[in-house]
Amino acid sequence: MAAANKKNPKLAVYKFSSCDGCQLSLLDLEDELLDLLGAVNISYFLEARRHVEPGPYDIGLVEGSISTQDEAERIVEVRRECRHLITIGACATSGGIQALKNWADVEQFKRTVYAHPEFIETLDTASPIAAHVLVDFELRGCPVNKYQIVEVLTALIVGRRPQIPTYSVCVECKRAGYVCVLVSGGLPCLGPVTQAGCGALCPAYGRGCYSCFGPCDSANPRALCGHFEQHGTRRGDLVRMLRSFNGYLEPFKQTGDEYESSLNTKQDLGVRD
């Protein structure tokens, strides 16, 4: 690790309920890592180094959702010791995949999964960091795009606005010249309602977007899902599509809930006899 430079901002990286993939993206910055180490002091980043410098910190990156009482208390402390707080990844910005429990019976999950459910302390919901404390900037994605991390850190250090688009994945898809898998292949692609940032990774490989970056600005999932429904996608599948990574974010949540409450037949649910 480069020697600490007193003038550089102090960076802290925190983990809450998550898979570590977003922090790993930071370590995966092979070409930029040395530049990054020259520009910030890594003061707290347990996945990268055991050495910990005491707070307060200039920049805090937070991965993961709040899904336990302990986390709900810890995030308040984290907010107190960071001047700028940036959440990274779907878990931190929407609750993530674990937010699927928000629609389920958590007690039943505990009994089904764990031999000793009485040892498990968990909240009934997994929620985004911004539902608990003020967040200065959010980076979406499961996982985040590592270049967006560099961009937001660079912007913060230089003192300019980060160039993080909030328009749809379709914009990146068309700029790259990919052939639309929805129009030419009839795949239910969520790109038109999903925030850009991945570079249209899934369409690049001939697959529909799964919306791991969550809703874009002005997203209209109702109209898109209505179109999919007309073309044969079952309502139960639409609910599952909307709820995979970012289902707890609006307007995905409302659309998913509306579809769920309209499910009544086995066919709607996609149950195969």
Next chain:
Amino acid sequence: MRRDGMFAVAKDQLDPLICELAHDGYTVIGPTIRDGAITYDEITSAAMLPRGWTQETDGGHYRLKRRTDDACFGFVVGPHSLKRYLFPSRLKLFSVTRDGQGGFSPDVEPPPAPKYAFVGVRSCDLAAVAVQDMVFNSEMPDPYYRQVREQMFVVAVNCAEPGGTCFCSSMDTGPRCSAGYDLAITELSTSFAMEVGSERGQAMLERVRHEEADANARHLVDLMMSTAAKHNMGRSLDTADLPEILMSNLEHRQWDQAGNRCLACANCTLVCPTCFCNNIYDRTDLSGDHADRYRNWGSCFALEFTYHTGGYIRSSRRARYRQWLTHKLASWHGQFGTSGCVGCGRCITWCPVGIDITVEATAIADDVRESLKRHGSGTKTEEADV
């Protein structure tokens, strides 16, 4: 000297033509099949053309289809147009580096402009280039655009079989190419009828086997083109009074319906061969010593695009759809003296939910024309919405 008239060229001369273009240093761009569509890509031989293929298009729908014959150009436009070559989706404009003495050293050398030969370009796309010329190649020319434009070679193709979303004949831009090409092909069953549009085209024609076409061939081409224009367009649009009707009915209920269906995904603008909006943005590196300025495709459907000091001026999808459609079909006339739509149908085909510019504009226009007939009043007045 450029020769007028029409020439008969055997189909096996297409490959030599492509080779001759490549020999002259052109990067040859032509239609080819990629990922389930006929796209523009670099081609090195006639074998890369989608021979024997066509497409089925409708609102939000595109499928490749086998033809019953082995026509070389038996299809129409795909998702790409010449736009992506003349006005690339991302272009570095310049960069600056700190010189260590408190100043900056700029690097403003424009990126080298490739020398393209475009093969298989349709009439609507040539019209679209003429429209984009007014933006990028007029008083304040874009150096990159101008250079690509000046050195490009065009082998155009007349459309005998317009596609399901084509309406160039309504917009007076096709299906027969009238300008902007070096060579233009009409594909007949056993040969090409070729017309020459420039001295360069003439010189290129001399390098492949050809002969004077007979009167029959000329009549046949005329007949094919008038039939295509009159009877085979997938869509149509009555443009009479359309600019006035649209601009004086900005609160028509049809805008609400379109706004409810529209995803604001921007696909229509990005596939449109005349849409020119772009974003300029800067990238700085972590050291703060180096910055690059880029230009990339923007869209009036992006919320950020409508940001002015103080807020977003078109925050609803309805407002953005209306801005786009009225710009294409109405306010473009005031701005550039022409329509912003050349009738290529791409925005219809590649809209994920199949919103159709001809249907939306016609719904408003018919309603207004109808009420004009009934009441004789100028415009439909309605409650302004908030």
